Amino acid sequence: MTLKIAQINDTIAFTFMEQLVEGTVLKIYQNSVLVEIKPIFYEMYKGELLNERTVVNHRRYKCLSN
Numbered sequence: 001m002t003l004k005i006a007q008i009n010d011t012i013a014f015t016f017m018e019q020l021v022e023g024t025v026l027k028i029y030q031n032s033v034l035v036e037i038k039p040i041f042y043e044m045y046k047g048e049l050l051n052e053r054t055v056v057n058h059r060r061y062k063c064l065s066n
Contacts, residue, residue, distance in 0.1 A: 006033055006063050014061040016045065016054075022064065023054075032057045 006012050006025045012035060013022050023035035032055050037045075042052045 003058050004063050005058055006061065011064045012056070012061040013064050014056045016041075017048065019044075021045075023056075026053070029055070033061070035061075 005028070008025055008028065010025045011022060012025060012033070013020055014035070015021070021037060021041045023037040023041070025033045026036050027034040035054055035056050037049070037052050037054060039052075042049065
């Protein structure tokens, strides 16, 4: 099975603290992507997050749109 690698500005979903979170891809790395977490999800977890951006491995997300 091949992975669908997200592109810049794609919306992806990934798991954070056992909850589904969505964000927008800002930058693509070899094994991961830099994601800006959508504001509604950031507000829910801002106590656990240092900022609204995080890095997610390609195997740990699913593309929702492009």
